[in-house]
Each structure stands twice: as structure tokens, then as C-alpha cells.
Amino acid sequence: MISVEDFAAGADAWFAEHTPRDVPFMMPLTFMEVGTDEQFEFLRDWQNTVYKAGYLGAHWPTDYGGGGLTQKHQDAATRAMRKHGAPIMLNAIGIGWAGPLILDTGTEEEKRKYLPGILSADDIWCQGFSEPDNGSDLGNAQLKAVRDGDEYVLNGSKIWTTQGNYAKYMILLARTDFDAPNKYAGLSFFLAPMRIPGVETTKIRKLTGEYGFTQTFFTDARIPADTLMGEEGGGWKVAMRTLEYERGARGGQAGGYTISQTDPLEVVGLAKRAMRNGKPALEDPVMRDRLMAQMIEAQAMMANRERSKIMPLVQEKPFALPMLSKLQFTEYARETGELALELEGAQGGYYVGDEASREDGYWQRSYLNAFSATIGGGTSQIQRNIVGEHVLGLPKTR
Amino acid sequence: MISVEDFAAGADAWFAEHTPRDVPFMMPLTFMEVGTDEQFEFLRDWQNTVYKAGYLGAHWPTDYGGGGLTQKHQDAATRAMRKHGAPIMLNAIGIGWAGPLILDTGTEEEKRKYLPGILSADDIWCQGFSEPDNGSDLGNAQLKAVRDGDEYVLNGSKIWTTQGNYAKYMILLARTDFDAPNKYAGLSFFLAPMRIPGVETTKIRKLTGEYGFTQTFFTDARIPADTLMGEEGGGWKVAMRTLEYERGARGGQAGGYTISQTDPLEVVGLAKRAMRNGKPALEDPVMRDRLMAQMIEAQAMMANRERSKIMPLVQEKPFALPMLSKLQFTEYARETGELALELEGAQGGYYVGDEASREDGYWQRSYLNAFSATIGGGTSQIQRNIVGEHVLGLPKTR
């Protein structure tokens, strides 16, 4: 087996050479921002190219399309991607959610059927957990799956399906039993095919004006009964397990990165360039004060991450820092957007596509997009409940 | 009857001449801040003097010690007090709560017994609604009053009793029926004597270090049964009526003022005098920005008050402005205290009594005292529930 060092050097050289530059359209920073066919096709090709070069799924077994190397190899490849600012890996739900789940708990047949297409991006996956009436309350999913011979018949709707319009498969949380003793016990988990009669997707337009999500409607859609993962009624457990892969709490992700981490101190660059009232924004002491407050917040988040690795410094509440980081980072991003608007002064009035907009409206768009994270994956309000209850031990709200 | 104009002129002249100046101790700005015997004696004498001069209870009937004039006369006297910055009227619970209640619903005998002493400040009144375990939840009062012949026997404790240590009488909310169909129906309202066996008061020290409240303990204390106001079990209704007198929603207050209104723009004066880092605070643009934000808030509150009088401009939600004003003003006061600390720079480190403190620690003390208002009379959190539910029509929290 090639040594990690040699593999890393190879990856470094490869990404240095092959990372696309000067792409003539806006490059999505997260897999949730893929809004045009042009972006989609480009990123699908790019993932396929990376995979073929051996830098995605390097540690997955060769039988299932992987490279047969170790996690350390893949981590080295992922680091190289980041270092060279490579575009994100497109097939995020496959790479980070469905793939690890199948690799971990799937049958031999499922592994052979699904895993290679995840890596090559031939088979795009999407996720069907949220429903229009149950955005925050996943356990209350109502999409109905009724067993009928070798099939389940699906009726209902899922929402916030990233790449739903491109996906071949969906990991789906559906209700198979409406009389179960509690709402969780009635749920089942499927690897549902999407290109079948009775499944339709509608694109959802985001508040930024762009696309990137869909709503999926199921009307008497029939899926094979063997697409059930785990047991009927055991869907909540499978879903929770899947979330753990996504959060990196369990290994098995195919590697690469699907969200290009923004630098929390990026706003400092803007502050140095921006003009307010015809003068450099940083000549204004009030803006300086606000920028420093924001920098200190950013620094606190980075220091939190460092501290979370040092056991003696987190021993009082070992899970506090990981549990609060989503809330902290997403609210920070939204506040940074607000600060950016102030720093930009009059230029904050333009929007993406205007020649006079600063950085092509990046910050206006970024502020609006920030809500995807303060809302998605559990709103900030729900995150505060979680931290309050699970870290501080306060009684449940409800 | 003397004309209002002449009476007003007389009051103006009288307060111009008699308002005490250069008092050698800190003058309480509200009746809740009377913390020393020196302050108490001084204010009792002052109220008595004002009463004897005819400027308190001017509109109460002469049979009960009043002046037999009209509300307009008394209002003119009150305006004169404010204008000349006269000390507050001490016997606040008597003047604003118990007095109007008795005048309005008491028997002839009660009126003759209680009202003159309220005006002369010979009989100090206090209020016994809150209990240690039921601060926010008045309706849940647990102090037990058991009928025994011509008497009720009291057991339990009341807290936040302003001037409890000086009072001769207490308006008391007690539970006479523990089996009532709901918590409110078990409550009764008494004009309870305080100087009887089984009643003890302990002074409560405030977070400022000063005194002003007491806790009152009742241990088999016996009060005459005819001190009951209204019916047994009808105490909640009487208490709510009493609160309306206090809020000025019903007439009948003896007049004068018991809380010296602070000017919301007072902080501007501090800002002009204060030094930060050895330089005038207002040379610092960050402080200027914060001060302006605070001035705009103050201005908004004052404009709200103006607007609340103009029906066409409040027609959508006629009660909104009065209902939100307590929350808005008290939080404003707390925030002003915080801003003042910043403006004061290093001098914020001193406290009341230090020769180098700015304005004898007024702002530090004022910030700490501000919590009495963000907590007392319904915490800001409860106020937000009230505005959310009663003004915006949002569903009840609980």
C-alpha cells in the first residue's frame, strides 16, 4: 500500500494542477447552493474527475468502487482539496449520509448496487426527512408508506430536498404505522428510488432569488419493499445514526468536502476594502469597534475548537463545545452579514449581478443565505433548547 | 370654592418657599428607597406639612380629612410639587392604593377611621401581596387566614413589603379557602393591623447595599374579622381593583407623587460631564454613537406617550402603548445605567460615598436599582408575555 506521505504528495500535486480556475459562473460554496444546471454539470464532472484520480473514497473497499486505502489517505486528499481551494464535492448526501450508512449496515448487494455510483457522482442522492408541516419536528413525519405485497406505496411530501431535481435516490423517513405507541415508533427508513411514477419535484426559490432546494411530492408512488433499511418501525434509529455520520461523530464518510468552510475572519478583508460615505470604512471608529467585537467572536469560536481537543480544559462539560458550535457559528455568520452591510455603506444597496456591487453582492447574498443555517438543521431557537437542556441540564420546554 | 387658578398660584408660591433644600442625606427618589430612619422621619414630616398646607388630599371629602375641593385642584398642587422638585410623598400605599379603595368601597366607619391618618402620614400603610415562593404568581398566594369567631388567624409570610417596618396597616391578600375551585377564588383581602402579636418584620437589604423593603412574618396573628374588604373569597377582585388605582386607571388617589420621575435624557448630562481615559467621554465616537442610540430610545418613549393621547394614531391597537410602556421604560433605565458605566470610565469603579465617585455613585446605584423595576410589578419577561398575548394576540405561554 502506498504510504500516506507519498499519497499526500501525489494529491497535493494533482490538485495543484487540476483545480479549475476562473470558472465563468458563481461557484457554489456548499452543496445546498447548486442552483443552475451549469453549476450542477460542472460539479458532477469535477467529482467524477477527482474520484477517478483516486482522491475520493480512497479508503472505501475496492469491491465497492473505493481505493482500498485507509482513512488517513483520504484525509490527506481532503486536506489537499481544501488547500488548493478545489470546488466542493457535489454528491453530499451520498458521500456523507447514505454511503456511510450503507457501508456500515447495508447488505452485500446494497453495497455493490449503491456505493460506486455515489463516488462517481453518477447516482445523486438526496435526503427526505423534513416535511412542510414538520420542519423542526422531524419525529412527527407524516409521509405515508403502506405495505402492499412486495412494495410500499408512498403518499405525502418532503421539503428542503437539496438536489431533489437531480437525485436518483432519496434516503427517506416515512410513517409506516399511524397507531404506534409513540410518534417515533411508527417511522421507517428507505433507500427510495426517485425516478418512478408518482414522484414529482418542484424547485424552491430561495430568498436570495436563487434555487437549490426542491419539494418532492409522492402520489401513490410504489417502491420495492427491499429498499427498507433496518426494520419497519425502526426508522428513527436509522435516521439518528445517519445524522451522526453527517456530523462526523461516526466514521465512514467518503471524504472530500461538501461545504467550503468560510473563514470567520473574511469580513476583515471586506472592512479593509469597503468605503462608507466616500471614505474607507475603517476610518470610522464606530465601524472599527464593531469589527473588533466581531473579530473577538471569531477568535473565540476558533479557540473553542482548539480547546475542545484538550480534555483537561473541557472536563466539566465535555460535550458543551461541540453542542454549542452550530448555534454559535451560524448566528455569527448572520451577524457578520449584518456588519458587512454596514461596512459597505451605499454599496450595500446593489445586489448580485450589478457592476457596481462590491464583490458581486457577495455579502448581501451571504447575509440572506446565512438563514439557511440558522434555520436548517434545527433552528437557533431549537439549538438553544438543546444546549440548555443537554448541556446545562435545564428542564425541557414544551 | 377657591378657583383652580388661584389654588394653583397659591401652591406654586407655597412650594417655592417651603420645598426643603440642601438636605444633608441622600433624598429617596421613590418611596421604595426609604432605607434609613432619618429619611423616613424627614419624609413623614414633609408629607404632614404638605397635607396641613392643604396640598395633599385636596379633593378628598372634608369629613375624612380632605380639602373638599376637586381633582383639578389637587392636580395643580401635584404639578407644583414636581415643578419645584419637592421631596416625594412618603405614604405611597396609603395615598395610591389603600386610600382610594377605602374611599371608593369602604364603609362610612372605615373611611373615618383610616383616611385622615393616610393623609397626615400618621398611619403608614404597606402592601402584602407577594410571597417568597410566589413572586411573579400573585394569584397563588398561600398566606393562610382562618376564621375563628370574630377574628382571622394569619400564618405565613409576605415579602417586598415597602416600609413594612414602619407601617401601621397592611393591605393583605390571604388565602381563606384552600379547596376553592380555582386558585383565585380562595383569596380574601384585608386591611390588616401590623402592630399586633404574631407579626414580625425583617428588613431586606437590597443589592445596592441599602434597605427599603421588609419581609413580614405572621405567626398565629389574630386580626378582627371586620378588617375583611369585600367578601370572603373575593380578594382577587379587590386586589385587581387596587392595582387599577395604583396605575391611575381609576381616580381617587390622594395626589402628590410618590415616585420622582427621572428624566430619560438625564444621561446626556452625564455624558457631557464624564471623562473616559482622561478625556471627555464625548470625544469618543463610539460613546457618541451609543449615547445617540439611547437618546433616540428616550425620544421614542416620549413620543409614544404623546401619541397615546391621539386616538386616530392608535386606533389599530388602542391599548398597545400603555401596555408596553412599563417594559420599555424599565429596560431603558437599566440600559441607561449600563451606558452610564461606560461613559464614566474609571470612575465607574467607585461607589456611593467615595469622594472621587462621579455624582456620588448615582449611576452605579441607579443601574443596580433599575432591577427593582425590571423585576418588580411583573418582570420584563412576564411583561413580554402580557404584550405578546394581550396586544398581539399570541397564544399563552405556559
Place this chain on the structure above:
Amino acid sequence: MTHHLAKIALTEMQAELRDQAMKFCADKSPIAKVRALLTDERGYDPDVWQEMADLGWLGIAIPETHEGLGLELADIVPVAEAMGKYLMASPFISTTLAAQAILFGGSDRQKAEWLPKLASGTVATVALFEPSGAWDLDTVEGETKTFVLNADAAEIIVTTVRHDGQTRLALIPRDRIEVERETIIDETKRSYRFDVPKVTEDDLMPADLTAAALDRIELVANLMQSAELSGAAMACVDYTVDYLKTRKQFGKVIGAFQALKHPTVDAFIDAEGARSLLYAAATHVEKQGDGEIAVRMANAKAQGALSYAADRSIQFHGGFGFTYDCDAQLYRRVAMFAASQFGDAAFHRARLAELLL
């Protein structure tokens, strides 16, 4: 001190005008219409515009000698407030600003020629901003103008120019200007840029009136914007409250959660304060010195109130809040654009500090 600036006066006529304007805008600008106009090139409905002209609204603050109604600036406020509340697109603000510019900065000839037309519905606008982003209106290079609202529909544009080393105002017919549409954050409005053409002596407004006219434009613009934003803030809170009353999660109407209820109360209190300051500003706007103070306070407060209300509205609508279909984004974008015009809240506070300290 500024206590006296909190006083509010309201004439019976203003109260009636307010009712009338609210009904008109509610009727002419339901949300479906607002959304349909987002993709309309002109961005407003010319028939509705003509109706506004017929109602006399465009002549409110134009003297009777110039065929206006000869009323006060304060009387414009109810109209702008109603338009803001219903997100109603129209060239009302730009035309009113142009009229005030001509009234305070124009020659007798210019006033006589243009004011009657503007009072009867001719669209006009003002061009004051340049790529430098300066909010100080006398900082002018005079080459390119930006953020010129409704320039395409206008017949005449009042613009600042550089002439003989001085900042001057000029009145340029639209047909001598080539405008290019800008992409702005607020899609309910239409903004354009253009290169300033050569101006003739005939175009210029009298030099000695420039400063007064610029002050007037800024004052009126900030007042009208306060009205727009204050109206929008109140509507945005109502919109949020409606959702909180109906949406259920975890088996509960979500408005029962304090995490949503309490910030919404705070947004409401902000919006109420903005409204009160607006009426106070309308009351004092014509008073030298006091007018600017009252107007900047109202504007700073209204910007903050709408930004906060809309930001929380997006958040509290959850997933739906993240969609283009949720109106919260419309409100948020109105606030974002407003901050780019004539100064954001921090700018007003800095000016207020100069005026007050």
C-alpha cells in the same frame, strides 16, 4: 434637550388623509400585485399612478400658485407611510423629491414650468449619488450618477453636477440622458445609473439656492423614507404575528414559545417607537434645526426597527422564511436598500451627535 421634539400634532385632514391612503394602498397594492410588479420592467402601475395624481397627492406640498394643494410636508407622511405598509411601488417619493428640489432650488421659470406638471402626475426624480458612495450630497464629481430611482419613467431629472468648480443642481430632460438599469437589493424599486450629459446654463438651477435645495432634499427624503420604513415595519410585525398564530410545531401553535414571542414583542415595540418618532418628525419638520434632528431620529429608529423585524421574521418563519415566497425577505430588502440611501442608522447617529452635543 429634545423633550419638545416629542410633541405630536395631527390635523383632522391628516387623519382623514391617512385613512384614505391606507385604504387606497390596501386596495391597489395587495401582495399578489406587489409580487407581479417585481418582474415588471417599469416596476409600478401607471394607472394607479394616475389615480394618485387625480387624488391630488402629487401636489400636496406644492403651493397653490403652482397648481398644487399648498399643504404641508407633514401631509405627505400618511401617503408615504401607507405605501410603505403595503409595499406599494410608485414614483411618489422620487417625484416629490424632485418637486421639493425645484421649489427650493429652482428659478421662477423652472418652477412655473415644472411644478404644475409634477403636481398633475408627470414623473420626475433626483440624481444625487455617485459611485464614491458619499452620503454628503455636496461631495460631487458630476460624472456618473447612481441610485436614480424611476429614472427611466421620469420626464425630468434633478441632478447635482460639477460646474465651474462648484456643486450645482440642474434640471435635465430625461430624453437627453441615457439610463441603464441597476440591480438593487430591493426589487420593489427601479434604480438606474447614467453618465451626466453636458449641461447648459439653461439647465442649471440658481447657484445661490443650491445649498438650501440640497438640505431640503435630504430632509424630505429622510422624512419620507422614515414613513415608508415605519409603515413597512408595522406590516412586517403583523405578518410575523399572523404566522406565529397559525403555524404549529411539536403540537403547539408556535407563537406560544417565548423564544419567538418575546423577540416579536421587541420588534413590535421598536416599530411603535418608530411610528411615534415619525409623527413627531412630521410635526417638527419645518422648524429650522429641530426638523433635521427629529427627522434623523425617526429615520435611524425606523431603519433599525424594520431591519430587526424583518430579520426575525425570516428566522421565525423557519424553512418557509428561507424561500422567495415568504414576504419577510421583501421587507428585509427594503431596509437594506434604505440603508444605502441618504445614510444608514449609524450615519444618522453621527450627524445627530454633531447637532446635539
Place this chain on the structure above:
Amino acid sequence: MTHHLAKIALTEMQAELRDQAMKFCADKSPIAKVRALLTDERGYDPDVWQEMADLGWLGIAIPETHEGLGLELADIVPVAEAMGKYLMASPFISTTLAAQAILFGGSDRQKAEWLPKLASGTVATVALFEPSGAWDLDTVEGETKTFVLNADAAEIIVTTVRHDGQTRLALIPRDRIEVERETIIDETKRSYRFDVPKVTEDDLMPADLTAAALDRIELVANLMQSAELSGAAMACVDYTVDYLKTRKQFGKVIGAFQALKHPTVDAFIDAEGARSLLYAAATHVEKQGDGEIAVRMANAKAQGALSYAADRSIQFHGGFGFTYDCDAQLYRRVAMFAASQFGDAAFHRARLAELLL
């Protein structure tokens, strides 16, 4: 950029010292003891002070050549943090500051004479502030000193003076100074003012070391204060949480109300951030330039965290929060006093802007 300043290093010894200090302070400074000392004239327990000396804590950052332990500044942090957490009164900070001042600004003779004494428990302090309220330590008139902590108990005072038109540091024995106790907002501390006596050449510390010594004092003071405030912030959040878990109103444990729960979570997140920045500051404090940045960030954050946590703690304790008996006021006063010393959060942010932009 400042990414590298987020790195945190922790030696095994520091981890052990932290455990030891936490246990010591928990044991020696239960809240009853803290409250008893509020009215004690000296304000701290000399027996506990001697125990601290015996543990070697006073010599941590004094070189072995001067009979200290010769460890690093970072090793002081756990002790100051534990003291802050348990509101433990002692002259630890003032003595440590005096030691650092002498170490960086003293002559060989002064070092040899005083450092071994301070390492073994002699109390000392620094006198840097004057009635002007200036936080810039070299702005000195040299007549009156204020905010001199533990001056009464000190044997020696390091003070800034004005000498031949220059700002200088001098080491003055306590018996030549008449101190007067000040009334300060934080009753866990003892502060004094005094008139600067005539200084002799013998008192003065070398002129060429003045600037470096003042920089050192400011750096160490801000680091130790960060530790104190960060420890206090965490304790204050814990104190609030305990109450929210037990107090009932409306038939419900009040911690279930989001109006109390969510701000407490925010306070907790602030306090955690302050802790992380503290350890990052301890890691980088000795690096030229970086040290000041990391320390000012930690300090600004810790001040904000404790102020917010304590302000909310008072509020959320309801009526009890308004009493002297509730500990929330103790925490709030610690934060208020800290803001008056060496600069408040806004001051640090202004300095950071100069350093970073």
C-alpha cells in the same frame, strides 16, 4: 490575520495546577467566607495567604535566581481563574503585578532585595492610576494615586511618579505612605488612594526600563483579570442555572421558560468563549505583539461575558435577585470594577483596532 492566536497549549503541570487551585479555592473560599470578608477591614484571610505562599504560588513567575519557581506567566492563569471562580479575596494579583514590575523594571539591587520576599508571601502592590481616570499608564502627574489594591496590607508599593519631567517607576516602602481606603463597587476587594510622597534616587527604578515595565504590568494585569473574570463568568452561569433548575413559578420549574433558558444559554456560550480566549492568551502572552492582541481579546470578551451573565443572573433571580443576599450582585460588581481598571471592553477594542488594522 489572527488564526494562529487561537491555538491553545496546555502543559501537564498547568492542568495539575488548575485542579489544585480549583480545589484550594473551593475549600478556602466558600461563599459564607466570601461574604464574611466583605466587611473585614483587610478583606482577605492572612492564613490562607500564607498557605498560598507555602504552595509556592507567589513565586510562579519569579525566576529561580530570585527564589521563585521560574515558571511561566501562563502558569499564573489557573490560580487567578480559580480565585475568580470562587470570588476569593487575596493580594495575589497585586503582589504578582508588583513582582513583574520589579522583575522587568527594577535594578539588580531592587530585584535581589524584593523578589525573594514577594515570592515567599510579602504583600506588595502597584499604584498606576490617578484621578484623571487615564488608562494610559504613562499619562502621569504623580501627585495622587487611586485604585491601589491592598495598599494597606502591602509592605512595598510600586508606583509611577513624575520625576524631572519624566514618568518613572519607584519602589516605595509602605511606611512612608499614608493610605486612605476608597469605597469601590466591588466589595470583595480593598482599594486605597494616597498622596505620592517625595521620592529619593534610591526609590527610583532605572529610567531606561520604565516603558518595558509599564507594558509588562499592563499585559500581566489584563491577563490575570481575564482569568479572574472568566472564572467568575462560569461560576455565575452555574449559579443562575442552579436557581433555574429549582425555582418554581406558575407550577413550573422556571428553567423551562425559554425567556430564561435562552439568554442563559447565550451567557454560557459567552463564558465558554471567554475561557477559550483566556487559554489562548495564556499560550501566546510571552510573544511580542501577539501577546497583547491575545490578552486584550480575552479581556474584552471576559468583561462582556461576566457583565452579561451577572446582569441576567440578577434579573432571572427575580425578587431574590434584587437582594444583597443573592450572589448575582457580587459577580456584577466584580465586572463593574474590572471595567474601571486598565480599560473596559470598548477601550480594548479600540486598542485592538490599532494593533490589527
